[in-house]
Amino acid sequence: MAKRFELIVFDWDGTLMDSAAAIVTAIQSACRDLGIEPPSDERARYVIGLGLQDALRVAIPELDPVRYREVAERYRYHYMAGDHDLILFEGAFELIVSLDEAGFLLAVATGKSRNGLDRAMAGSGLAKLFHASRCADECHPKPHPQMLLELMEEFSVKPENTLMIGDTTHDLLMAKNANVQALAVTYGAHSRVSLEAEVPLLCAESVADVQAWLMQNG
Numbered sequence: 721m722a723k724r725f726e727l728i729v730f731d732w733d734g735t736l737m738d739s740a741a742a743i744v745t746a747i748q749s750a751c752r753d754l755g756i757e758p759p760s761d762e763r764a765r766y767v768i769g770l771g772l773q774d775a776l777r778v779a780i781p782e783l784d785p786v787r788y789r790e791v792a793e794r795y796r797y798h799y800m801a802g803d804h805d806l807i808l809f810e811g812a813f814e815l816i817v818s819l820d821e822a823g824f825l826l827a828v829a830t831g832k833s834r835n836g837l838d839r840a841m842a843g844s845g846l847a848k849l850f851h852a853s854r855c856a857d858e859c860h861p862k863p864h865p866q867m868l869l870e871l872m873e874e875f876s877v878k879p880e881n882t883l884m885i886g887d888t889t890h891d892l893l894m895a896k897n898a899n900v901q902a903l904a905v906t907y908g909a910h911s912r913v914s915l916e917a918e919v920p921l922l923c924a925e926s927v928a929d930v931q932a933w934l935m936q937n938g
Contacts, residue, residue: 725938727877728819729868729900731886732830734768734908736812737840740887742802743768743909747779750794756783768909769831769888771856803836808844809907811927818931820849824938825875828853829867829884829894851875863893868900883921883938885930892918905930 734740744765748758758764759779767775772795776788783791819826827850830837834855841847852874854867872882884895887908892915895902904920905927906912915923921937924930 723824723938724881725824725883725901726881727825727827727872727875727883728934728938729827729829729871729882729884730816731769731884731888731891731908732828732832732837732840734887735885735891735905736808736816736846737806737844738809739803739806739840740765740768740909742799742806746795746798747775749798750791751780753794754787754790756780756787756791765909769862769886769890771831771861772833774856774861775831803840804843806840806843808846809927811931813844813846815927815931816846816849819934819938822938825877826850827871829862829871829891830854831856831861831890833857862888862890863897865894865898868894868898872898872900887915889914889918892920903930903933 730736733743744761747764751758764779767778772792773788776791816826832855834857837853837855852871854870859866868884872879879899882900884891884900884902887905888910892902892904902920904915904923906915906923906925912923922933924933
């Protein structure tokens with residue numbers, strides 16, 4: 721039987737890798753280093769998935785834009801100091817292996833930089849299982865549809881045969897802007913309520929839920 725989806729595109733942080741808390745802490749620590757009032761946990765979690773510059777504009781909108789660069793440098797310092805300790809969500813490795821074996825095209829669309837994604841993918845052992853990826857320093861950041869549009873063009877896959885899986889409204893809005901269906905996970909950065917408002921195909925509570933849905937609907 722023909723697959724409903726040919727191309728499955730994953731977000732990285734908060735979807736495959738359990739890194740949301742580390743990102744929040746790094747943003748807040750960067751601000752404290754520079755004597756800037758740090759954003760609340762809620763505001764810092766909201767910007768996960770955006771490119772770093774866009775994330776800082778939203779997280780600390782009152783800051784003079786000329787200071788975003790120094791905040792970004794301190795953010796990278798704090799995040800990279802502990803990123804080697806980050807792990808995939810339970811079942812994520814097995815999910816990607818099973819989808820690869822089933823013949824799906826697999827890709828990543830992330831707010832991470834290219835260097836950050838390459839390092840994370842290599843450390844996770846998943847790098848060889850993804851056929852392509854797009855990062856925020858290569859494309860317009862989410863929710864702009866460029867990442868998805870480029871991935872679909874690369875593999876000559878239509879929007880109706882593409883699925884985006886992510887943990888933030890930025891992911892779901894990117895999918896909507898690209899005319900692509902989306903599946904949300906509720907164990908990452910954004911709340912179920914905010915995700916449900918974007919009407920994804922499913923709000924999955926675990927990686928196991930994602931796998932079960934794809935086995936029946938993919």
